[in-house]
Amino acid sequence: MVRVFHILLVSSALIMLTAGSVQAQETALPGDTASDVLDTVPPGPPCSLTVRDYLENSDFGDKIEIEWGLSPDDGSGAGDVTGYVLRRSLAEGEVGEKLDEITNGTTRYIDESVEPGTEYYYSLEAYDGANSSEPVLAGPVAGRANMFQWSRLPVLVLMVVFFAMVAWFTAAAGKGAKLFVRRIPGLNAIEEAVGRATEMGRPVLYVPGIGEIDNIMTIASLNILSHVAKITARYDTPLIVPTARAVVMSAAEEVVKQAYAEVGNPDAYNPDNIRYLSDAQFAFAGAVNGIMLREKPAANLYMGAFWAESLLLAETGFEAGAIQVAGTAMVSQLPFFVTACDFTLMGEELYAASAYLSREPKLLGGLKGSDWMKVVSIALIAAGIIARAVGLESFVAWFQTQ
Amino acid sequence: MGTIIWTTIGAVLTLSVYSFLYKDNPFYKFAEHLVVGISAGYYLVIYYFNFIQPNVVAPVFLLRFGDEVIGFGSSTWWLALIPGLLGLLLYTRFFPKVGWIGRWSLGIYVGGYAGLSLSPTMQARVLNQISANALPLTSVTNVFLIVGLLGTLTYFFFSMKHKGVLGVMARVGIVFLMVGFGASFGYTVMSRVSLLIGRVGFLLQDWLHLL
Amino acid sequence: MNIFERFMQIDRRWIFLAIGIAVVIPFFFPLELPVSVTDPVQNLYDALDRVPANGQPLLLAIDYAPATLPELEPMSLALLRHAFSNDVNVAVLTLHPAGYGLAERVMVQAADEMGKVYGEDYCFLGFRPGLSAVILGMGVNVRNVFPEDAYGTPLNDIPMLDGIRNYDDIPLLITLAGWSAAEAWVLYAHQPYGQDVGAGVTAVMATDLYPFLDTGQLVGLLGGMRGAAEYEELIGHPDAGVRGMDSQSSIHVLIIILIILGNIAYFGDRRKKREMERDAA
Missing domain, CATH: 2.60.40.10 (Immunoglobulins)
Incomplete structure (x- = not known):
């Protein structure tokens, strides 16, 4: 009997242990x-x-x-x-x-x-x-996206300051206040170049760069194009505008057409002269060079965003003997324009020119706003240098967003 | 065999373009027009199959976005349809009477892009640069950098005549600018030379197998 | 016409010829000048070295067109070889329409060399237009912009992209560009989303991007063929970049001589003319 009990005890213990280990394996x-x-x-x-x-x-x-x-x-x-x-x-x-x-x-x-x-x-x-x-x-x-990203507060602050200045200057210009903008050397060159083309009875070539329409240089260029188109409309000088971006072409068409209408010479507007050539950079440059050699414009204006095609264009134009005025904020291309063109609007001078020529309150406001923004930047850099000197690293770090 | 033919076509076109260095000629013109024509066709195909097909046609007409089946009238469907329609509106300029409608799309496009780039530009180009340039004036390099920076900023300050101190600063600025242009010029020569080296390498190695 | 004037008006075709010769000769008689590695290149190499093997992928944006091929293709080949030899997964895409075929060919070449499998070790997302909109869109979800890869396979069916949603899941992004795409990645991927961005650009553009190195907005930078050569040295696989360096050096010497001669002629000519004017007066 004891043996039976013993066997039962051992076997049940074994069963229990096996079951337990199985259970443990399930949850372990x-x-x-x-x-x-x-x-x-x-x-x-x-x-x-x-x-x-x-x-x-x-x-x-x-x-x-x-x-x-x-x-x-x-x-x-x-x-x-x-x-x-x-x-x-x-x-x-x-x-x-x-x-x-x-x-x-x-x-x-x-x-x-x-x-x-x-x-x-x-x-x-x-x-x-x-x-x-x-x-x-x-x-x-x-999860919901936050309404406000606090780490980017400096961006907001600076943007508010900037927009406030732009808005204030724009309003002032709109009310007829005389906002001083210093003469940019070589600004008249654009008008002189167009004038000479008129005298010679040859077309004006205006290249608005190969930037997309979202490029601020392209937008400034379209403003200058409007001014140039008004002059060519007045003198009945053909204006050729080759473009590398479809959207830029649509915008250029609008700008030129409107300029011709404003001057009261809408019939002189020739839509065939606003051309889309190619999105491919060098294909575009090649095609523009072709225009220079075949249609022989007397004035070549390059205004906008340019990349490697800058020298190809400016050198061909120089060889062809045209008066050349360039303007771009592409720092890497400025050396070539400076050497190959008669006048060059460097960097922000392009934007300043677009404001100066048009006297448009919005552009003047933008120019003056960004001018004083430079003063703010200089002040902040100076404050940063002083803060570093006295060990206030957190002041400098505050600007480092991301 | 196929490789030889394609490489030879490439080599002949390369030489046709370089023939322009001697003078303008029909070979160069042929190559030029070929590039313009082929790139226009090539871009059309690339744009269609890489963008219009998967991001517009598939969701709007086939109700499929990637492997996801989307409902007719769902948010994804609308988000594919509306920009597609705005894009189509650009073609209204073929019909002068309704051409003005295309300006809506243009307005949204320009405004949207300007807005998108505003805050990142402010961060990357202004704020981070301000903090990076607030340097302790303890080394000659740092002093040099700050003087150059202030001079250049002054040169691009249009609200006052460049006279007196401002004139001196602007003069310093233009000197720094010209030195910068010189460095840039050097880099560019290097770039252009690289293009020539690449083509010469192609002609000598891939085409003529001389190396 | 004095000697200076004659030099100033030299037929430029002689200069083209001289440059042509200066390029070709080193191909046959290599000088094998040493290539020293600069900090921005070393930093990019180190950043890629830190990307984990067989895990979250390196995003390689091959944003160049054929026009900048000689400078940028050696870079992409060197980067791909480095990534693949470290068993790093690579997702390739392009924001330049002409980059489609070029991205594909360099990716396939490197993958074949290293025996990599499409979908597991690398994949090609293809091209999308719109630059900033594409880059920003990928910050929310890559699939919003690229619902499928370049060959029509939904991204969800590509094993190596499992669990990869946006920049949070991408340890490093490298853009190779000869235009503003490089800056766009800094502006729209690094600035809003904190993505680590490295760049390989043409030498022309290198000066534009230097300001981003000091601020840490770029982790590293390869500039021009020289940058490619340095990277090839680092991975111990010299190729087109290193091979081009000798020609590069010989042309630089030639151009420096031409610039000096040109300046002597310019100032000499000016002095001669002034002297003549004075004599006439």
Whole structure:
């Protein structure tokens, strides 16, 4: 009888142990070893779980912040919690896929793999190497992009200052205030060049660069083009405008057509002279060179954004004997224009010219605004130098956005 | 065999273009027109299959965006349709009576791009440069840099006549500008020479196998 | 006509010929001048070295056209070889329509050399127009701009892009450009999203980008064929960049001589004319 009891005891113990180890294997997480198998008591669950949209550092709505209270067995109690398992799902009540394992003693986690605007449910369970606690659920929560990115406050401040100056000067110019802009050497060269083309009865070639319409140089160029078109309209001088961008061509067409209408000579406007040649840089340069050699313009004006084609154009024009005036803010191309053209508007002189020639309040306001912005910049650099000298590094760092 | 033919065509075209160095001639003109024509056709194909097809045609007509099936009238559908229509409006200028409609698209395009570039430009070109140039005046290089910077900024200051101190500063600025242009010139010569080296390498190695 | 005037009016075709000779000779008689590595190149090399193997990809924007091929293709080949030899995954794209074929050919060449598999080790997203809009759009989700790769495969079906959503998942971006694309990546990927950006540009453009190096807006910079040669030295795989350096040096010597002669002639001519004017007076 004792033998039977003994066999029963041993076999049941074996069954229990096997079952226990199977159960342990089902719930056990990494760190499962022979000694863990005997721990059948799951730890207490985390005592709270809150999820919210992450707000610090101004995110794009792709982060969710998760915070929880430690399990009673984390650090105290049984003290055997080794970590937490975080799961995420798209449906309420569902346990979801494992997102991450977090070491014990931690109470905060930032989920950075969130699709902005999507609602998520989170669950968190404590585990002790063998068993997991009951999951604690929270949700729904969605990541939303912040309205304001505080780290970029300096950008806003400087932009407000700049816009205020531009608006003030524009309003002043609109009311007829005489805003002083100093004469730019070589500005009259544009008018002289057009005048000479008229005398010689040859066309004027105006290249607005190969920049896209979003390039501010292209926009300044279109302003100058408007002024040039008014002169050619008055004198009935043909104006050829080759372009490398389809949108720039549409804009140039509008500008020239309007200029001809304003001067009262709309019939002289020839839409065939506003040409789209090619988006390809050197194909464009080659085609413009062809125009210079075949149609022999007496004045070549290059205003706008230029890249490697600058020298190819200016040199061919020089060879052909045309008066050449260039204007660009592309620093790397200025050397070539300076050497190969009769006059060059350097950098901001291009924008200044567009304001000076048109006397348009908006442009004058922009020019004056950016002028005083330079004074602000100089003042800030000076303040920065002083701040560095007296050890106020944080003042300089404030400007470093990103 | 195919490679030899294509390489030879490339080599002949290269030599045709370089023949312009002697004087303008029909070979150069042929190559020039070929480039203009081929690039226009090539761009059309690239634009269509890389952009119009996947980003406009597929979502609007096939209701597919990548591997995602999208609903007729869903936000993705509208976001593909509206810009597509605005783009089509640019073609109204073929019909003078309604040509003005195209300006709407143009306005949105110009305004949108200007807005997009405003804040990043302010950050990259102004703020970060201000903080990078607030240097301690402890070395000759730093002093040099600051003097050059102030001089150049003064040269581009249009609100006062360049007289007195301002005139001196502007003169300093133009000196720095010209030195800068010189450096730029050197770099550019290097660039242009590289293009020639690349072509010569192609002719000698890929075409003639002389190396 | 004095000697100075005659020099100033020399038929430029003689200069073309001299330059042609100066280029060709070093191809047959290489000088093998040493190439020293500069900081901006070393920094880019180190940044690429830090990209983890078989993980989040390097984004390589091959934004150049055939016109700048000799300067920029050696760079892309060297960068791809470096990435592939480190088992770094590479996603290639282009923002220049003419860059499509060029990106594809250099990518395939490097991948074939290193035995890399499309979709697992590298992929090609193709071309999109719109520059700043494309770069900004990718900051939200790459799939919004590139729903499928260049060959029509949805991005979700490309294993190496699994879990890659936006710049947060891209450890390094390198742009190779001969136009404003390089600056655009700094402005629209680094500035708003904090993406680490490196650049390889033509020598012409290098001066434009130097200000971004000091401020940390660029992690490194390759300038012109010289930059390519330095990178080839670093990866121990000399190629077109290093080979071109000898011709580069010989032409530079020739051009310096021409500039000096030109200046002597210019000032000499001016003095002669002044003397003649004085005599006439």
